[in-house]
Amino acid sequence: MxxxxxxHTPDTSALTSSKLTPxxxxxxxxxxxxxxxxxxxxxxxxxxxxxxxxxYQHGFVVCAALLYWLVRLHPxxxxxPTRAVPAALPGLLLFLGCWIVAYRGNSESLQQVLLPVLxxxxxVAALGWQIARVLLLPFASLYFAIPIWDQLVPLLQGLTTxxxxxxLALLQVPTVVDGNHVTIPExxxxxxxxxxxxxxxxxxIAFAVIGGAARGLRATRRAAVVAIAILFxxxxxxxxxxxxxxxGHVSNMEHYLVATDHLTFGWLLFIPLLGAVKxxxxxxxxxxxxxxxxxxxxxxxVVYTAWLWAVALLGLPLTLTAADGDAALSIPALKELPVTTxxxxxxxxxxxxxxxxxxAVAAQHRSRYEGMDGSVDVYVNVYGAQRQDRELIWVHNxxxxxxxxxxxxxxxxxxxPLALIVxxxxxxxxxxxxxxxxxxxxxxxxPALVQLYYGALAIWRPVPAGTVALASECIPDxxxxxxxxxxxxxxxxxxLTALIxxxx
Numbered sequence: 120m121x122x123x124x125x126x127h128t129p130d131t132s133a134l135t136s137s138k139l140t141p142x143x144x145x146x147x148x149x150x151x152x153x154x155x156x157x158x159x160x161x162x163x164x165x166x167x168x169x170x171x172x173x174x175y176q177h178g179f180v181v182c183a184a185l186l187y188w189l190v191r192l193h194p195x196x197x198x199x200p201t202r203a204v205p206a207a208l209p210g211l212l213l214f215l216g217c218w219i220v221a222y223r224g225n226s227e228s229l230q231q232v233l234l235p236v237l238x239x240x241x242x243v244a245a246l247g248w249q250i251a252r253v254l255l256l257p258f259a260s261l262y263f264a265i266p267i268w269d270q271l272v273p274l275l276q277g278l279t280t281x282x283x284x285x286x287l288a289l290l291q292v293p294t295v296v297d298g299n300h301v302t303i304p305e306x307x308x309x310x311x312x313x314x315x316x317x318x319x320x321x322x323x324i325a326f327a328v329i330g331g332a333a334r335g336l337r338a339t340r341r342a343a344v345v346a347i348a349i350l351f352x353x354x355x356x357x358x359x360x361x362x363x364x365x366x367g368h369v370s371n372m373e374h375y376l377v378a379t380d381h382l383t384f385g386w387l388l389f390i391p392l393l394g395a396v397k398x399x400x401x402x403x404x405x406x407x408x409x410x411x412x413x414x415x416x417x418x419x420x421v422v423y424t425a426w427l428w429a430v431a432l433l434g435l436p437l438t439l440t441a442a443d444g445d446a447a448l449s450i451p452a453l454k455e456l457p458v459t460t461x462x463x464x465x466x467x468x469x470x471x472x473x474x475x476x477x478x479a480v481a482a483q484h485r486s487r488y489e490g491m492d493g494s495v496d497v498y499v500n501v502y503g504a505q506r507q508d509r510e511l512i513w514v515h516n517x518x519x520x521x522x523x524x525x526x527x528x529x530x531x532x533x534x535x536p537l538a539l540i541v542x543x544x545x546x547x548x549x550x551x552x553x554x555x556x557x558x559x560x561x562x563x564x565x566p567a568l569v570q571l572y573y574g575a576l577a578i579w580r581p582v583p584a585g586t587v588a589l590a591s592e593c594i595p596d597x598x599x600x601x602x603x604x605x606x607x608x609x610x611x612x613x614x615l616t617a618l619i620x621x622x623x
Contacts, residue, residue, distance in 0.1 A: 140420040143246055144196040147189065147254065150241045150433060157436040158237070160222060161230040164507070168266060174318040177325065178264035184329050188257045191333075195253055202247035203425035211240040211432050219436060224574025225510045228266065235261045241433045245426035256332055263325035268317055275315035278353070279360055283310070286361040292368050301364060306372045308364050316356025319389050323352035327396050334404040344403060348396045355392050359385045439578075449623040451503045451583040453482040457614045463488040463495075463607060470496050472544055473552075473590045476520040479509040481583075484618070488607065493594055495607040501585035501619050505573065511556065511584045512566045518552050518588045530601035537589070537608060538564040541597050549593040551600040553608065558584040560621040585619040587612075 141149075155162055169178035214236050221229035235258045242258075243251045276299050283301065287294045295302040299310040327348035331341040363384070366374040376384055456466045465488030475498045477483065483500035498518070502511050510516075519526070519542040527541040530551055537553030544550065555564045558572040559582030569584065576582045589607060591600040 142197050143199065143201050143250055143419055143421060144193045146245055146421060146426050147196055147242065149430060150245060151238065153430055153433050154238050154241065157434050158218060158234060161234060164227045165231055165264065175264060175266060177322050181260060181264040181325055185257055185260055192253060196250060197419055199249050199253055199419065201250060201419055201421055203245060203423055204243050204247055205425060207240060207244040208428055208432060211244050211429065214240050215432060215435055219439060219578060220571065220574035223577045224570035225505055225507055226570045231265045232267060235259055237433065241429045245429035260329060263321055268321050272312050272315045272317055275317055276310050279315060279357060280310045282357045283361050283364065287364060290365055292365060303364065303368050305368055310360065314360055316353060319356055319385065320349065320352045323348040323392060323396060326393055330397065330400045334400050336404050340403040344396065344399050347399050351392045351395055355388050359388055449503060450481050451501050451620050451623055453484055453499060453501050454618045456484050456486050457611060459488065463490050463610060465489060473550060475518040475588055477516045490603065493591060493603050495603060496590045497615065498588040499585065499615060499618050501583050503583060503623060504581035511586065512569050518554055530597055533601055535605055536564060539601060549597055550590050551593060551597050551604055552588060552590045553604045554586060554588040556586045557616050557619045558582065562616060581623060583620045583623060587615045
């Protein structure tokens with residue numbers, strides 16, 4: 120009897136094993152969760168950008184579309200063959216190292232650019248190239264919400280200015296164009312960043328790409344839809360700017376679009392643009408089934424454990440971001456300025472006109488040294504452990520604040536270890552300003568290298584970083600001022616850079 124019972128008892132070992140092994144979609148979702156948690160500072164900064172910048176407010180919509188896209192791809196992911204690629208793990212580790220350096224160096228732009236790359240590299244390592252091809256476009260769609268599009272602004276401004284000038288000529292509006300400034304008899308308009316049409320262009324391309332993929336368009340048709348969206352977005356912005364300037368012309372600059380609000384007008388024009396793009400997607404997808412067919416294959420189960428290595432590596436930044444804190448960090452101090460009595464005499468009280476602007480410094484010195492043919496002003500600062508909004512290389516930190524200074528190029532070609540510029544003060548005086556940085560003992564005049572050095576040296580422990588800036592008024596001219604700055608640097612440069620410590 121017992122043998123008969125045994126003969127009819129089902130073997131549940133295979134079933135249990137199947138239930139315990141994950142599906143490819145489950146691993147993909149796990150990778151996404153781990154990646155977001157491990158690189159959370161980058162996502163937090165992105166969210167802040169989406170809230171504060173009108174050009175990237177669509178970021179939340181892009182993220183929501185990405186999540187929905189991943190859910191919709193669930194059946195396709197689970198029916199695609201998987202094969203781990205251990206050879207991709209060193210590449211994933213390399214990209215993670217770049218992200219960590221960018222994080223320590225407070226380079227938010229580089230951190231954010233690496234986010235889709237990390238997701239894709241982890242997918243290749245854990246599940247193979249076929250799954251990565253399925254997820255390539257969804258992960259890449261994140262770039263529509265990442266501020267890599269600002270480089271297009273000068274080109275878009277130039278195009279807008281040229282087209283609007285021609286449109287106003289057709290409307291018989293007297294126009295004088297100087298750079299991005301458009302002057303009509305009633306007043307002047309500036310084709311500023313917001314007038315470049317960048318926000319409409321990004322949103323239109325994102326809508327075309329995501330909509331085309333959701334419709335199941337082939338790559339060539341998707342490219343055609345994107346090209347049409349780009350053309351429509353540019354046209355809408357050109358029409359918007361031309362209408363606003365024309366309204367200023369006929370209303371003596373008192374029209375609502377000129378005096379009160381013109382941004383809302385742009386979005387009102389943008390809504391029909393989305394409708395037109397939607398019609399293009401329908402047109403190109405008229406012979407494509409509305410619901411993509413997925414061949415009936417059994418759900419793939421990932422029976423190997425190699426994917427765990429990708430998950431473990433992807434979570435590596437957690438060891439740094441979770442342990443960050445300022446409580447035990449030392450604050451560096453600057454040594455005293457050198458006292459000189461030879462060719463240069465100082466330190467003396469600084470000139471009241473030149474005030475470098477560096478926020479949240481740990482320490483700083485300002486002074487002046489007198490020479491035989493003029494004076495050189497000196498500025499030295501130092502930062503300790505750097506965090507966002509408390510860093511050496513920051514958009515608000517400058518040796519010539521925009522509120523008082525305007526750039527006038529660089530001195531005549533001079534072989535100099537310093538980065539030299541000519542700046543004009545609001546009072547009309549011109550100055551030559553030279554600058555160099557010291558990061559943990561390394562010296563460079565390139566801001567990008569400052570962030571790279573700091574990020575690499577501060578992976579495990581922060582290092583001091585600071586700048587030395589020299590300035591001299593263009594008396595009798597800027598070439599003489601440049602020679603004066605370089606002469607002082609040759610005499611006192613090593614002593615000045617030595618004021619910045621090499622370790623905390």
